[in-house]
Amino acid sequence: MRIQRLGLAHFVRLTHHPPGQGSCGDASSGYSGTGWVLEVSCPNGNNSTNYFKSTDIASSSATEGCEDCESGPSGGVGVNTLGIINSLDNLCARLVFKKLKTGLFDDDPIKPEIQVPGSNIDLNLSQLILQIFNESKFINYSISNNSEFDVDSNGNYANARTQGAATTLNNEYLKTATELSIARTMIHELVHAYLNLRVSNTMIFEDGFGFIAKMEEFAKANGISDLNSNKFHHEFMGGYVKAMAYSLYEWDKLYGTGGNLGWDYYYKMATAGLSYKNEEGEYVFADSFFELFPKNSDRDDALKIHQNEKAGNKDAKGTKCD
Amino acid sequence: MKKLEIKMPKERNVINLVILIVLSINCSAQNVLEGTYARQNMPYDTYSFYKFQQDGGFEYHSGGDLGDESFGKGTYRISADTLFLDYNENTAVQLPYHKGYFWKDFTDSITIEIQVKDFEGNPIGYTNVASTENRIGIVLDSEGFGRLRLRRIEDDYDITVSFIGYESHDIKIFGTKNYRLEVFLSDCCLGSPIYEYMDTLKILEFTESHMRLKNRNGVVSEWVKNSKD
Numbered sequence: 048m049r050i051q052r053l054g055l056a057h058f059v060r061l062t063h064h065p066p067g068q069g070s071c072g073d074a075s076s077g078y079s080g081t082g083w084v085l086e087v088s089c090p091n092g093n094n095s096t097n098y099f100k101s102t103d104i105a106s107s108s109a110t111e112g113c114e115d116c117e118s119g120p121s122g123g124v125g126v127n128t129l130g131i132i133n134s135l136d137n138l139c140a141r142l143v144f145k146k147l148k149t150g151l152f153d154d155d156p157i158k159p160e161i162q163v164p165g166s167n168i169d170l171n172l173s174q175l176i177l178q179i180f181n182e183s184k185f186i187n188y189s190i191s192n193n194s195e196f197d198v199d200s201n202g203n204y205a206n207a208r209t210q211g212a213a214t215t216l217n218n219e220y221l222k223t224a225t226e227l228s229i230a231r232t233m234i235h236e237l238v239h240a241y242l243n244l245r246v247s248n249t250m251i252f253e254d255g256f257g258f259i260a261k262m263e264e265f266a267k268a269n270g271i272s273d274l275n276s277n278k279f280h281h282e283f284m285g286g287y288v289k290a291m292a293y294s295l296y297e298w299d300k301l302y303g304t305g306g307n308l309g310w311d312y313y314y315k316m317a318t319a320g321l322s323y324k325n326e327e328g329e330y331v332f333a334d335s336f337f338e339l340f341p342k343n344s345d346r347d348d349a350l351k352i353h354q355n356e357k358a359g360n361k362d363a364k365g366t367k368c369d
Numbered sequence: 370m371k372k373l374e375i376k377m378p379k380e381r382n383v384i385n386l387v388i389l390i391v392l393s394i395n396c397s398a399q400n401v402l403e404g405t406y407a408r409q410n411m412p413y414d415t416y417s418f419y420k421f422q423q424d425g426g427f428e429y430h431s432g433g434d435l436g437d438e439s440f441g442k443g444t445y446r447i448s449a450d451t452l453f454l455d456y457n458e459n460t461a462v463q464l465p466y467h468k469g470y471f472w473k474d475f476t477d478s479i480t481i482e483i484q485v486k487d488f489e490g491n492p493i494g495y496t497n498v499a500s501t502e503n504r505i506g507i508v509l510d511s512e513g514f515g516r517l518r519l520r521r522i523e524d525d526y527d528i529t530v531s532f533i534g535y536e537s538h539d540i541k542i543f544g545t546k547n548y549r550l551e552v553f554l555s556d557c558c559l560g561s562p563i564y565e566y567m568d569t570l571k572i573l574e575f576t577e578s579h580m581r582l583k584n585r586n587g588v589v590s591e592w593v594k595n596s597k598d
Contacts, residue, residue: 185495185511186533196430198418199407199595205414208436210558211534239435240533247533249506250497256504263501275557277433322412324431324438327586330415353413 130181134191137221139368143229144190146302148177172290173234176241180212186248188240192216206232206357209239220357227365228356230298231316234291238284246274278323285321285335292317308364315349316356400447406580406592421445427454432560441563452570452582460562465538469550477521481542482549485513485530493554496532521545530554
């Protein structure tokens with residue numbers, strides 16, 4: 048059965064969600080606060096609107112009766128202000144991530160698609176995800192690197208892994224990859240962390256239950272039982288490829304090659320890593336990858352680009368990081 | 370004549386002994402694996418590898434960018450052209466669990482009082498406790514404590530206790546009873562352990578740096594030794 052996609056993201060628009068909206072009696076949450084709305088336009092017309100708060104719920108009893116609504120989003124809890132922890136000891140990778148985070152609160156004329164009306168905040172997808180963690184009072188996103196899974200000198204390893212909200216980059220990967228590849232991996236891993244957060248901490252999102260329902264509907268349509276599985280993440284992530292590509296383009300424009308690689312290149316880069324282990328125990332490319340590139344030649348081209356940038360070879364367009 | 374008759378077997382014994390020694394040296398060279406062998410031609414961002422030790426131990430890991438999907442440890446042996454992997458080391462993962470009390474009253478709501486901790490007994494603050502189906506839930510306080518009030522119903526509620534970085538735990542709640550629960554969550558993302566299982570892989574090719582194996586389903590795979598080992 049081919050994937051029944053809920054809709055590939057065409058563009059991402061962020062709008063401000065003023066305080067007081069999303070009322071206390073809202074079935075989706077018992078929260079009233081300031082937040083953002085992420086609108087995703089889909090080719091099939093099934094546009095979706097995802098709400099998230101710019102601060103987390105901190106009430107222990109915000110429930111169907113909304114007893115504690117008045118306490119608002121920051122009602123008297125221990126505040127952990129770490130937010131995002133950059134523990135990368137590889138200087139180049141550390142800077143790549145820092146730059147990915149830079150501009151979090153900047154207005155930038157090159158980002159018209161995601162202009163936030165009526166606010167000074169302008170975000171792309173990776174920045175949006177980073178902002179969620181940045182503003183969270185009790186969930187940190189951390190990124191580091193180690194050699195724990197340097198198992199192969201031929202490049203057969205995972206570039207990175209994300210468990211919960213902790214990403215670890217592989218030292219072997221950092222030795223060869225280009226900055227562009229590393230930025231791409233960081234964006235990909237951030238989406239994993241975001242999906243993990245969506246599944247585990249549903250209640251901190253204004254539309255938490257609605258989004259979970261969409262995830263479950265997608266999983267059911269594709270015969271997936273576990274929302275935490277590689278298969279689910281990488282099939283669902285197919286819908287984020289354009290937004291991921293846009294994030295990568297922005298990073299490259301400001302801090303990489305100047306953003307002149309062409310949209311196709313960023314788009315193909317953003318499809319890296321869409322694979323999973325099938326029931327026979329073999330790793331295969333996700334259906335989302337085939338859907339994004341129905342033509343063999345496009346898939347082969349994308350895979351070559353992924354490998355070139357990972358290996359930092361002469362065909363890579365990014366600058367080698369190490 | 371007799372002497373010769375006696376001598377012949379002695380010479381044969383010596384020859385046999387030499388053959389035996391040579392054979393045993395050969396066999397031990399082929400029967401011992403050491404180092405990390407990583408599977409080749411994997412899709413981007415995935416891995417599978419065995420770590421073999423000289424003492425006959427091994428471990429296996431396979432996964433992608435969400436960490437191990439499967440792993441296991443045990444002992445291996447090579448007999449003729451077959452690699453036997455006995456996953457006999459207990460790597461079973463402890464599941465999250467809960468314990469507690471329930472009681473009944475006759476009001477039109479029920480209350481679930483909940484305390485969430487990790488396996489070391491540390492509270493997990495701000496844990497999510499929700500019934501997705503009924504779209505009801507709470508975020509616990511910084512001490513991992515909270516009360517969820519639900520409408521009394523003649524049916525069950527499925528409650529999920531979750532926090533990023535931990536395995537989530539599902540609890541079935543009778544819609545007519547009150548609960549006081551203590552929930553213990555385990556670390557997430559450890560993957561599925563392989564235990565009490567014997568895998569047999571046919572060795573099609575074996576050199577110092579490379580193996581070609583065929584599994585029970587007939588799938589042939591290439592494994593290359595990590596040059597750093």
